[in-house]
Structure formats: structure tokens, C-alpha cells
Amino acid sequence: MVGEETLVHQLKQKDSQARAFEVLINTYKERLYWHIRRIVLSHDDADDVLQNTFIKVFNHIDGFKGQSKLYSWLYRIATNEALTFLNAKSKRMGIANKELQEKMIGTLEADVYFEGDQIQIKLQRAIATLPERQKLVFNMRYYDALKYNEIAEILETSVGGLKASYHLAVKKLEEYLKED
Structure with a gap:
């Protein structure tokens, strides 16, 4: 390489x-x-x-x-x-956009390329409820395992703001998944 x-x-x-x-x-x-x-x-x-x-x-x-x-x-x-x-x-x-997200999540179960189970679908539903910025930060941090400084560079924002967004996203997801 x-x-x-x-x-x-x-x-x-x-x-x-x-x-x-x-x-x-x-x-x-x-x-x-x-x-x-x-x-x-x-x-x-x-x-x-x-x-x-x-x-x-x-x-x-x-x-x-x-x-x-x-x-x-x-x-x-x-x-x-x-x-x-x-x-x-x-x-x-x-x-x-919110309606579109719901429609897209509804099609996940029928998507032959989606390898997740019901728990993954619930998580995707929960993520779809997040504001755009929190959704991006959560996905980059949780799934891509990017560091805050890397996410800050990608989204052109401050690390402090990202940490707050991630923390809020996690709290909202926890609440959503507890209710569901």
C-alpha cells in the first residue's frame, strides 16, 4: 500500500x-x-x-x-x-425526510442484502428518529469506530460539539429502545 x-x-x-x-x-x-x-x-x-x-x-x-x-x-x-x-x-x-426514513426502514426486512435481525431493525428505527447531525455522529462513532477528531475533520465541526451530539444520540437511542 x-x-x-x-x-x-x-x-x-x-x-x-x-x-x-x-x-x-x-x-x-x-x-x-x-x-x-x-x-x-x-x-x-x-x-x-x-x-x-x-x-x-x-x-x-x-x-x-x-x-x-x-x-x-x-x-x-x-x-x-x-x-x-x-x-x-x-x-x-x-x-x-422523516417519512422517507420510515419507508426505507420498512423495506430493510425485504432487502436481500440486509443481514441484520430484528434487533438491528429496531436499532435502525431508533437511529432514524435522531436529528441528521446526531445520526451521522452516532454512525461514524459506533459503526465506523472513528475518533472524535476524525469525525470533526469530516464534518468540519468541533470535537466538543461532536461529543455532545454523540452523548445525546446515545441517550435518545436508549430511551427509544426501552420504550419499544
Whole structure:
């Protein structure tokens, strides 16, 4: 595996770009897929958003200044693409985002790619009740096991605010799961 700086340099050079992009995809596709999947819930939608993410990365790699880690930049793009996708989908369907979340959770049980059990579905229902920021912070911290400073870099916010968001999210999830 090449270092991050070397990979970025190769991505910006026409003669090494194709091979470097293949390395980038192979290195990050699974982590980004699961990050996106936890936001959009559907396998097919996650695949579409992942593809859009990599297209955006390819088209904008020259704009990457190295002020953050490469994977933070990738996560930020993936997060924004997933949220944009959900907003567009809710508009297309003429429903609010909350309603869309409920519909998507309802389809999880029928999704052949969803490997969770009833407990996982309850957890997904609970997560869907969280405000967007808390949902993102919870997913990144709980599922992706990212450190607060990494999440802060991705979401471009303070560590203190993230800790508060995560704490509130956990409390809300506990309450929801106790009631259910």
C-alpha cells in the first residue's frame, strides 16, 4: 500500500492517475460503502451514491489541498452525496425526510442484502428518529469506530460539539429502545 501523500500525488498525475484511482477505490470502497449504506439504508442506493462519490473524487482530486487526511475528504464527499441523494429522493417522492426514513426502514426486512435481525431493525428505527447531525455522529462513532477528531475533520465541526451530539444520540437511542 502506498502512502497517502504518494497516492494523492499519483492521482493528480495523468500518467499514474488510472492505476492510483484503482488503488484508491480498492482501499476505500468497502468502508465508504458501509458508511453510505448506514445513511441511505438501501444496497442499491448505496451503490449509486458510492459510484457518484468516486466520480466526484475523480473530477475534483486537483482541488484536494491536503489540509485534511484523504479518507476524511472522501468521507466528507460520501456523506454529502448520501445526504443530497436522500433530499432529492424525498423531493421526488413528495414526502418529508422523516417519512422517507420510515419507508426505507420498512423495506430493510425485504432487502436481500440486509443481514441484520430484528434487533438491528429496531436499532435502525431508533437511529432514524435522531436529528441528521446526531445520526451521522452516532454512525461514524459506533459503526465506523472513528475518533472524535476524525469525525470533526469530516464534518468540519468541533470535537466538543461532536461529543455532545454523540452523548445525546446515545441517550435518545436508549430511551427509544426501552420504550419499544
